[in-house]
Amino acid sequence: MFEKTVIIKNKTGLHARPASQFVQTANKFKSNIKLTKDEKSVDAKSIIEVLSMGINQGSKITISADGEDEKEAVNTLIKLVEQFAAEST
Amino acid sequence: MRQGIAASPGIAVGKAYVFEEQEIKINREKIDKSLVDVEIRKFKQALKTSKQQLQMIKDRVAEKMGEQKAKIFDAHLMILDDPTLVDRVETKIQEELITADHAVDRVIRELVAMFENMEDEYMRERAADFKDLGKRILKNILGIPILSLMNLEEEVIIVAKDLAPSDTAQMDRKKVLGFATDVGGRTSHTAIMARSLEIPAVVGLGNITEKVNNDDLIIVDGNRGIVEINPDEEKLEHYKKERQRYLDQMDELKKIKNLPAQTRDGHRVEVSANIGTPKDVEGALNNGAEGIGLYRSEFLYMDRDSMPGEEEQFEAYKYVAEKMEGRPVIIRTLDIGGDKNLPYLDLPEEMNPFLGVRAIRLCLKNRKLFETQLRAILRASNYGNIKIMYPMVATVKEVREANAVLEQVKRQLDEKNIPYDRNIEVGIMVEVPSTAINADIFAKEVDFFSIGTNDLIQYTLAVDRMNESLSDLYDPYNPAILRLIKNVIDASHKEGKWTGMCGEMAGESRAALILLGMGLDEFSMSAVSIPSIKKIIRSVTREQAREIANKVLAMESSHEICEYVDAKLKQILS
Numbered sequence: 253m254f255e256k257t258v259i260i261k262n263k264t265g266l267h268a269r270p271a272s273q274f275v276q277t278a279n280k281f282k283s284n285i286k287l288t289k290d291e292k293s294v295d296a297k298s299i300i301e302v303l304s305m306g307i308n309q310g311s312k313i314t315i316s317a318d319g320e321d322e323k324e325a326v327n328t329l330i331k332l333v334e335q336f337a338a339e340s341t
Numbered sequence: 342m343r344q345g346i347a348a349s350p351g352i353a354v355g356k357a358y359v360f361e362e363q364e365i366k367i368n369r370e371k372i373d374k375s376l377v378d379v380e381i382r383k384f385k386q387a388l389k390t391s392k393q394q395l396q397m398i399k400d401r402v403a404e405k406m407g408e409q410k411a412k413i414f415d416a417h418l419m420i421l422d423d424p425t426l427v428d429r430v431e432t433k434i435q436e437e438l439i440t441a442d443h444a445v446d447r448v449i450r451e452l453v454a455m456f457e458n459m460e461d462e463y464m465r466e467r468a469a470d471f472k473d474l475g476k477r478i479l480k481n482i483l484g485i486p487i488l489s490l491m492n493l494e495e496e497v498i499i500v501a502k503d504l505a506p507s508d509t510a511q512m513d514r515k516k517v518l519g520f521a522t523d524v525g526g527r528t529s530h531t532a533i534m535a536r537s538l539e540i541p542a543v544v545g546l547g548n549i550t551e552k553v554n555n556d557d558l559i560i561v562d563g564n565r566g567i568v569e570i571n572p573d574e575e576k577l578e579h580y581k582k583e584r585q586r587y588l589d590q591m592d593e594l595k596k597i598k599n600l601p602a603q604t605r606d607g608h609r610v611e612v613s614a615n616i617g618t619p620k621d622v623e624g625a626l627n628n629g630a631e632g633i634g635l636y637r638s639e640f641l642y643m644d645r646d647s648m649p650g651e652e653e654q655f656e657a658y659k660y661v662a663e664k665m666e667g668r669p670v671i672i673r674t675l676d677i678g679g680d681k682n683l684p685y686l687d688l689p690e691e692m693n694p695f696l697g698v699r700a701i702r703l704c705l706k707n708r709k710l711f712e713t714q715l716r717a718i719l720r721a722s723n724y725g726n727i728k729i730m731y732p733m734v735a736t737v738k739e740v741r742e743a744n745a746v747l748e749q750v751k752r753q754l755d756e757k758n759i760p761y762d763r764n765i766e767v768g769i770m771v772e773v774p775s776t777a778i779n780a781d782i783f784a785k786e787v788d789f790f791s792i793g794t795n796d797l798i799q800y801t802l803a804v805d806r807m808n809e810s811l812s813d814l815y816d817p818y819n820p821a822i823l824r825l826i827k828n829v830i831d832a833s834h835k836e837g838k839w840t841g842m843c844g845e846m847a848g849e850s851r852a853a854l855i856l857l858g859m860g861l862d863e864f865s866m867s868a869v870s871i872p873s874i875k876k877i878i879r880s881v882t883r884e885q886a887r888e889i890a891n892k893v894l895a896m897e898s899s900h901e902i903c904e905y906v907d908a909k910l911k912q913i914l915s
Contacts, residue, residue, distance in 0.1 A: 263647075263685070264646060264647055264685055265461075267461075267464065267467075267646065269412060269415070269416070269646050269647065271416070272415045272416045272419050275419060276415075276419065295424065295425065297424060298423050298424050298425040299416065299419040299420055299423050300420060300425045300426055300452060301425050303456070303464065303467065304455055304456075306459050306460065306461055306464055308461060339650075
């Protein structure tokens with residue numbers, strides 16, 4: 253298993269377009285991917301579950317993956333989240 | 342005969358298409374275990390159909406309104422693929438032995454409840470997306486046709502409660518002859534849409550959807566705000582003739598639409614178009630617009646989940662400036678607040694949004710947003726004749742503050758050697774009564790005025806323009822309004838400046854004659870109104886119009902004014 257933690261910096265948080273991009277990207281990997289916030293974990297490949305977390309600007313989230321492409325999956329998703337932050341400023 | 346509000350001119354005669362949702366009836370009986378697979382298959386098939394439908398809508402929106410707007414549908418499409426949704430529904434069918442429709446209904450309700458209870462306003466609004474999707478899946482399971490204006494088989498007049506942008510976005514425009522709706526006013530989406538499509542519309546009819554059935558023959562008279570249902574032979578003939586007369590009149594107007602807006606004795610004014618999106622430029626030019634008197638930049642910011650960036654704005658402004666080939670383009674800076682909200686800005690709820698933090702007030706509180714827009718406008722000014730206009734200005738201090746931001750942005754561009762029009766004109770909308778009264782003070786601070794009558798009327802007469810039961814009080818010909826307008830025009834001329842008007846009023850024949858006489862320099866309106874206003878201007882001399890305006894300004898009531906001007910108009914145009 254491989255995991256990394258990141259703080260959401262963009263103003264809209266992980267909603268709507270950022271959320272769908274996030275889930276779309278997660279679905280490209282074979283590993284099981286989980287998203288954890290405040291000790292609650294959900295399936296990162298489900299848009300409903302990701303949206304249900306209510307991830308806002310300032311939220312601290314952990315992305316963890318388990319499977320053959322776990323490293324690449326986590327790193328790609330972290331990079332995407334950082335990209336959201338860069339776009340929103 | 343049904344009387345409503347005339348929202349878009351012209352006469353349509355045709356079959357009614359009642360755009361109304363059919364009721365969804367859920368089957369709540371238990372199912373036999375042997376039917377579980379059948380129900381699951383039904384559910385999966387419905388998901389597949391729903392996906393195809395949404396993909397089609399998405400493609401259509403992409404084609405008509407651009408990729409950006411189409412992206413809204415990505416989240417919807419993903420939900421249909423979502424493992425959580427699929428699992429939950431299947432589990433319910435299997436474990437509780439209920440029908441596919443019952444299971445979907447329950448799961449969607451759970452999801453809606455979850456989102457409705459979230460703290461974040463934006464997320465609470467997503468509950469509506471789930472309701473929408475749930476309805477679509479349910480209808481597909483139950484075989485209820487999903488009404489869409491996309492696949493109309495013949496030419497129809499659309500009868501609906503109201504039309505939403507998502508309805509009109511997918512509408513097959515070639516098949517729609519007219520609109521008749523229960524609710525709405527002249528500034529509602531349906532009305533604006535009808536005018537830009539140049540099809541007749543009557544709105545605010547109350548219960549037209551109950552009175553009309555599919556395939557009824559109806560007449561929509563958008564000139565007088567009347568709808569006739571299944572008219573007799575005589576009436577039908579009458580309206581067919583009326584329609585022909587109207588079309589002939591339009592043909593005649595087409596001939597003069599490209600002639601200059603000048604009076605018989607050669608006094609030149611400018612007749613321009615109001616636009617919302619770059620695509621509207623085409624309609625403006627087709628109708629003979631001599632400029633864009635109002636480019637409502639807020640449409641760039643609406644129906645999306647984040648702010649448009651500088652590049653996107655720059656491209657839009659540049660496109661309009663270039664298409665207009667040196668003719669003036671007045672860009673109104675962001676006018677949000679009031680009835681227009683931007684969910685992603687997280688604006689606090691206000692008791693009285695029309696008197697709240699809107700337009701320039703909001704921009705001055707959100708400097709970053711304002712600077713980005715001004716930078717995009719200035720950069721675009723290098724490609725045409727752009728002017729800047731601040732909306733909802735109430736004090737001179739606001740003008741100075743806004744101009745200070747503008748100067749700062751200009752310096753930033755100078756530092757980077759980015760070209761822009763150094764002599765760019767800066768004006769204000771006059772729509773707050775205090776500004777109209779103090780026009781002489783403002784005239785020293787700005788290059789031009791543009792009178793926004795929609796708000797000026799509502800603020801001056803204390804009448805909510807969205808309130809249908811007050812529509813008779815919402816009166817552009819109230820002498821108070823005309824006096825304010827005269828004051829503004831005179832004040833600008835004293836300082837060697839000019840005044841335009843970009844409210845609905847500028848496009849009304851009656852008002853145009855009075856305004857011409859008062860000395861208005863620029864008339865900006867819905868593109869369709871341009872030819873008929875040019876015709877009026879070209880039919881009088883400046884002195885004639887001035888005389889009419891002077892008489893009007895001495896009159897005491899709106900009734901008297903309207904009667905007098907209508908009689909004059911008849912004389913002039915005959």
